[in-house]
Amino acid sequence: MTAVLAAPGNPGIANVAELFPVDAASADSVVALATEQKADLVVIGPEVPLVLGVADAVRAAGIPCFGPSAAAARIEGSKAFAKDVMAAAGVRTAHSEVVDSPATIDEALDRFGPTWVVKDDGLAAGKGVVVTTDRDAARDHAVEILENGHPVLLESFLDGPEVSLFCLVDGETVVPLLPAQDHKRVGEGDTGPNTGGMGAYTPLPWLPEGSVEQIVSEVVEPVAAEMVRRGCGFSGLLYAGLAMGAEGPAVVEFNCRFGDPETQAVLALLESPLGEVLNAVATGTLADRPPLRWKGGAAVTVVLAAEHYPSTPRTGDVITGAEGETVLHAGTRRRDDGALVSAGGRVLNVIGVGADLAAAREAAYDRLATVKLPGGHFRRDIGMAAVEGRISV
Secondary structure, three states: OOOOEEOOOOOOHHHOOEEOOOOOOOHHHHHHHHHHOOOOOEEOOOHHHHHOOHHHHHHHOOOOEEOOOHHHHHHHHOHHHHHHHHHHHOOOEOOEEEEOOHHHHHHHHOOOOOOEEEEEOOOOOOOOEEEEOOHHHHHHHHHHHHHOOOOEEEEOOOOOOEEEEEEEEEOOEEEEOOOEEEOOEEEOOOEEEEOOOOEEEEOOOOOOOOHHHHHHHHHHHHHHHHHHHOOOOOEEEEEEEEEEEOOEEEEEEEEOOOOOOHHHHHHHOEOOOHHHHHHHHHOOOHHHOOOOOEOOOEEEEEEEEOOOOOOOOOOOOEOEOOOOOOEEEOOEEEOOOOOEEEOOOEEEEEEEEEOOHHHHHHHHHHHHOOOEOOOOEOOOOOOHHHHOOOOOO
């Protein structure tokens, strides 16, 4: 018999899983639940538990776990660590500089531009980055990061369209998933502040043939090998966010887990049993697995966000029309009277699958039209530039 447990979960996954009110960032709580329930496999989704070492604790208890160690999760937890790994591995990335004092901000900013990329060197849930041609805006963001007690990472701007490539990594074994493209800014036409992601699509019709193989051989495999060499081999999902410029792929960032919202689109096309694939990584047998099987066509996911997001979102609004497998929950909860209400910034992901990208877009937006959230907003142009042929490498 097969069962899925989710901790803490949400009303969406409750349709297929039993929920447990456990803090995913608490190693003791996760290990206790997995032991009590005799779990065969633990999959750790968010970056915070991974950076805190929850995967280490699960493995120490003798339970297979999908997710990197705390040492390996530094590839996301510390951008400075990631830069050091890439330098040692010979991987192309932006020139960078860490600033940890307000006294040196102006001098450092003068060494960058005319487009400034200012990042929080720690975890920031996808929202700690400002890319701007306004030096004052760059300075304000840097000062805010420092006031929050985090170092600032300044980077040179990378040209070219961005690609998200998820790779299953088991030591030096790398198996890529389908490439996707995220839409980070809140407004249509890539306007407004950065968010955790407002939608994504896969595959990428504009990506030249052989690009995935190039990314794997020039970026992911060298990084995986370097981490093994350092004694912190990666086991889990390594996300490479890349800019596809004229000189080839260059890394914008790494994440140590599946990324939202690209995952929703990518997994919509996966035919291989996901649980078996994740278990192979967790048990060190990924190299023995047959090639992944994929459906044809394309998939699009569109995020429905709460009013005011990405600023402090309004929550507690009643959601209707969110039933079914093509609507995935993120920031939702059940009220005591059973009503489904918003409980976060990005509330739902609506998925469309079709024979091509245009058909997948149509399916996603047709389904989204039946979902109601007071004050909710979404981008209407997810994947549109690719459909219209406005992206090229």
